[in-house]
Amino acid sequence: MLETALKDTDPKRLQMLSQPSHLDIQKLWEIQKKQAVLKRDMPIKHRLMLLKKLENATLSYEERLQNAVFKDFGRAQTETRMLEIYPSLSEVRYAIKKLPKWSAKHAVGKTLITFSAKAWTVAEPKGVTLIISPWNYPVFLTLGPLVSALAAGNTAILKTSELTPHTSEVLQELIYNTFNPEDVAVVQGHAETAQALLELPFDHIFFTGSTQVGSIIMQKAAQHLSSVTLELGGKSPTIVDQTANIEDAAKKIVWGKFVNAGQTCIAPDFLMVHESVTEKLEIALVKELDKRYPDPAPHHDLAKIVSDKHYLRLKNAIQEAIDLGAKPITPIHTNDATRSIAPTLLKNVPLDTLLMREEIFGPVLPILTYKSITDLVKFLTSRRFGKPLALYLFSESQVHQEQILARVSAGGVCINDCLIHLAHKKLPFGGVNQSGIGKSKGEYGFWEFSNRKSVIRQWSGFSPFSLFFSPYTDKVKVRLEWFFKSKI
Numbered sequence: 001m002l003e004t005a006l007k008d009t010d011p012k013r014l015q016m017l018s019q020p021s022h023l024d025i026q027k028l029w030e031i032q033k034k035q036a037v038l039k040r041d042m043p044i045k046h047r048l049m050l051l052k053k054l055e056n057a058t059l060s061y062e063e064r065l066q067n068a069v070f071k072d073f074g075r076a077q078t079e080t081r082m083l084e085i086y087p088s089l090s091e092v093r094y095a096i097k098k099l100p101k102w103s104a105k106h107a108v109g110k111t112l113i114t115f116s117a118k119a120w121t122v123a124e125p126k127g128v129t130l131i132i133s134p135w136n137y138p139v140f141l142t143l144g145p146l147v148s149a150l151a152a153g154n155t156a157i158l159k160t161s162e163l164t165p166h167t168s169e170v171l172q173e174l175i176y177n178t179f180n181p182e183d184v185a186v187v188q189g190h191a192e193t194a195q196a197l198l199e200l201p202f203d204h205i206f207f208t209g210s211t212q213v214g215s216i217i218m219q220k221a222a223q224h225l226s227s228v229t230l231e232l233g234g235k236s237p238t239i240v241d242q243t244a245n246i247e248d249a250a251k252k253i254v255w256g257k258f259v260n261a262g263q264t265c266i267a268p269d270f271l272m273v274h275e276s277v278t279e280k281l282e283i284a285l286v287k288e289l290d291k292r293y294p295d296p297a298p299h300h301d302l303a304k305i306v307s308d309k310h311y312l313r314l315k316n317a318i319q320e321a322i323d324l325g326a327k328p329i330t331p332i333h334t335n336d337a338t339r340s341i342a343p344t345l346l347k348n349v350p351l352d353t354l355l356m357r358e359e360i361f362g363p364v365l366p367i368l369t370y371k372s373i374t375d376l377v378k379f380l381t382s383r384r385f386g387k388p389l390a391l392y393l394f395s396e397s398q399v400h401q402e403q404i405l406a407r408v409s410a411g412g413v414c415i416n417d418c419l420i421h422l423a424h425k426k427l428p429f430g431g432v433n434q435s436g437i438g439k440s441k442g443e444y445g446f447w448e449f450s451n452r453k454s455v456i457r458q459w460s461g462f463s464p465f466s467l468f469f470s471p472y473t474d475k476v477k478v479r480l481e482w483f484f485k486s487k488i
């Protein structure tokens with residue numbers, strides 16, 4: 001019965017699945033499994049051809065993608081062009097340029113006991129992969145991992161976010177018109193669809209989303225021992241010390257925090273400011289905000305909050321903080337009809353509020369103060385926050401920079417700027433423990449989707465180990481003794 005139903009399924013239709021059945025999902029996985037086996041024998045040229053197709057498709061769908069994101073949560077088209085289209089193109093172009101090097105054999109040196117053998121490592125595709133993406137950068141966080149999956153020679157099923165339906169629709173069409181379903185397919189749907197996909201034995205799962213869901217993904221992956229990359233969230237602290245260039249810090253913090261209305265995984269979540277410069281920084285931040293977002297919400301350059309649920313969560317969190325003693329430094333402007341929240345700065349925010357307990361993921365910035373580096377480090381490394389995805393430090397002091405770098409763990413650190421560590425093609429991107437497992441982008445993304453296979457080739461008829469074969473005579477023992485003493 002199941003087999004007949006599977007035979008009747010048109011493979012091309014499977015690429016356009018919206019809320020698919022379990023059977024559809026199973027069929028899609030099966031056709032990709034067959035293709036994954038065939039792809040192992042295909043030359044690098046084939047992967048380059050798929051990447052080139054992705055580059056061209058991204059260019060030709062650029063405007064539609066920008067408009068779709070605008071429809072989904074009102075983000076300015078220019079911001080989407082800068083933060084999603086350009087990074088997607090940059091990622092695919094970099095992979096096209098570097099793939100021959102990444103996929104080549106890497107010879108490794110000789111060792112005494114294996115002196116006669118030749119050894120190398122080589123990347124092999126993992127096989128059938130699943131990419132689950134979030135809503136906040138729906139284009140780049142879908143196409144970016146897809147570049148790595150294709151560069152590494154895998155097939156991929158993409159599960160896009162239900163919170164950005166217009167963008168998911170355009171992404172699905174882009175993939176449908178560019179690839180065969182056995183290579184790449186988009187599956188739209190809610191958490192249940194992701195859960196159904198997670199029942200299958202994928203060779204790798206690349207998930208971007210919240211820490212809570214990341215933990216579910218890892219449990220599901222454990223059923224099949226599928227490898228995982230988890231790109232998660234959390235609270236990213238931003239330190240401004242007494243040596244910082246305050247005007248420069250204010251400009252860069254306002255950019256990093258309020259781009260995409262604070263709905264960025266590596267947005268500065270809260271500020272830790274040395275008490276001697278807190279007032280000066282507050283004045284500089286307000287001045288900068290007046291310049292960048294002069295009108296109350298809705299401002300045309302400020303994205304809207306993605307859903308009613310998130311909008312109410314943020315409104316309640318602001319109100320709760322104020323009720324418990326936080327002091328607004330900027331006027332509170334919200335607009336229920338457009339789900340807009342104007343950039344909001346708050347000081348004296350109690351630590352037991354939602355704003356300080358959970359990732360904010362919106363245009364609200366609490367400003368906390370500290371007295372000494374020792375207090376600061378103690379606070380940031382307390383169990384309260386986990387290890388952050390990003391850590392920002394504005395400081396002109398080399399000593400402070402080194403102390404913070406050494407003492408506070410984080411997925412990535414950016415000194416005297418915001419967000420730019422993600423833009424650097426040659427840096428890995430990812431979190432640590434609660435903020436993520438594994439690294440993405442460029443060569444790091446390629447390896448995430450590859451098995452680094454060790455190969456060693458011995459001459460036939462010879463092995464240095466024959467010196468130690470049984471029977472374990474005195475001669476063997478003497479040779480072994482020599483090896484022990486040689487400390488090689």
Ligand code: NAD
Pocket residue numbers: 132133134135136137141159160161162189190191194195208209210211213214216230231232233234264265266359361389430431435436
């Ligand atoms: P989310 O975890 O709610 O959803 C992400 C994806 O998981 C969606 O496709 C969703 O349908 C699916 N999903 C939701 N519940 C699921 C479940 N129970 N089982 C299986 N799949 C499920 O995250 P979001 O709200 O879309 O995105 C915001 C979060 O993502 C923030 O925490 C942010 O920090 C994080 N994020 C991290 C990065 C990064 O690179 N580290 C980038 C962007 C966003």
